[in-house]
Amino acid sequence: MMANRIIRVAALAVAICLSLPGGARAADPVAVLTEIRMERGQVQVKRAGESQWAVPQPLLALRPGDQLRAAGEGRAVLVFTGGRGTQSVSASNSPFTVEAPAATGSSEKLRGVLGSVTDFLVGKQKDLNYLPLSVRAVRPPPVLPLSPRDTRLVSAPVVFEWSGPDSLRYRIQVSGPQGVLWEQANLPRKPLTYPASAPALSPGVRYAWQLEAPGKPAQRTEFELLTAADAARAREAMDLITPAALPGSSQSSVAVMRAGWLFQQQLYADSRRELMMALAADPDEPTLHLVLGQVYERIGLGEMATREFIEARDLSSRKP
Secondary structure (H helix, E strand, O other), X not given: XXXXXXXXXXXXXXXXXXXXXXXXXXXXXXXEEEEEEOOOEEEEEEOOOOOOOEOOXXXXXXXXXXXXXXXXXXXXXXXXXXXXXXXXXXXXXXXXEXXXXXXXXXXXXXXXXXXXXXXXXXXXXXXXXXXXXXXXXXXXXXXXXXXXOOEEEOOOOOEEEEEOOOOOOEEEEEEEXXXXXXXXXEEOOOOEEOOOOOOOOOOOOEEEEEEEEOOEEEEEEEEEEOOHHHHHHHHHHHHHOOHHHOOOOOHHHHHHHHHHHHHHOXXXXXXXXXXXXXXXXXXXXXXXXXXXXXXXXXXXXXXXXXXXXXXXXXXXXXXX
């Protein structure tokens, strides 16, 4: 009898906790913040049930009842989960209250791709408050292979990139299951394409490339080309993630989604390339730096990841 009473009380307590707002059980995210523009304005967020406005961090997961507001020329873009569209927030429609929208009229395939990458990005937010005060506190990267590095690749040609002093000359060696395929020495530090004259690289095979420099330990990492079928699926998905599929988003926000999908598929080198191209056009977008830092962290480049995280923190919190 006593045991049954304890069970009933426990069940009632659980039901009450689940019905409480805020802290007891937060609602599932319905959107993720993919863009924060703070150059000549301000963007702030207020959580449902709270009274204080705060500066949002990149890739913030948003739940029903959360609010965003922008001032001046500040702007934010959020992408809804489930492929249910995007929303731009500016001074003209502030404050904006987040609610799960109805499903859009887009194709099921597009909703599936966008929903998958949005769900992935929701889990990639990183607490940026506990970082060094400046990138000057982070040591520069030593001689290291940067790309491709522990990654799958959509297709050839393979382009090798590495870090290190410009004063050194480098040697690269590529090998596969049958041994050494190609090597070249006395190289300056600049991107190098695997030559068409070298033995062809086969899809689905794991290859290694080794980087050497005088007086430095040799560094080795691996890569693999997708099979023809997997590469076709990857290209089809990337062809769907376009500005037309994300109306109201800038090129940078679209690049975040594209890079996020590639990251999700372990296509880290392609994700890095997408982010580097976007940053060349828009170096002040904090979300691009955050996702690039996530890529570097995933492939074991800790110092480079920390530098990108610091950039993301500083850009998202700076005052106009």
